[in-house]
Amino acid sequence: MNIAKNMEAIFIGAAVLIGATSLATAAVPAHRAAAPAASAAVRMADAGKIQVVTVAAKRLTSAQKAALGN
Numbered sequence: 001m002n003i004a005k006n007m008e009a010i011f012i013g014a015a016v017l018i019g020a021t022s023l024a025t026a027a028v029p030a031h032r033a034a035a036p037a038a039s040a041a042v043r044m045a046d047a048g049k050i051q052v053v054t055v056a057a058k059r060l061t062s063a064q065k066a067a068l069g070n
Contacts, residue, residue: 060068
């Protein structure tokens with residue numbers, strides 16, 4: 001019986017949190033919501049400037065791995 005009362009409290013608490021966050025996110029101004037879309041266009045323009053790292057190394061043999069493990 002006590003478990004059912006606790007689950008009801010958890011459910012009501014979760015419902016209150018969901019309601020509060022939905023109201024908090026609904027109050028975001030339109031210019032703030034549109035900012036990430038504008039920065040995505042800038043990132044696409046700079047896509048040619050991305051640095052690429054190439055690692056050219058040989059894999060260790062099992063004997064070398066065993067020597068490193070000790």
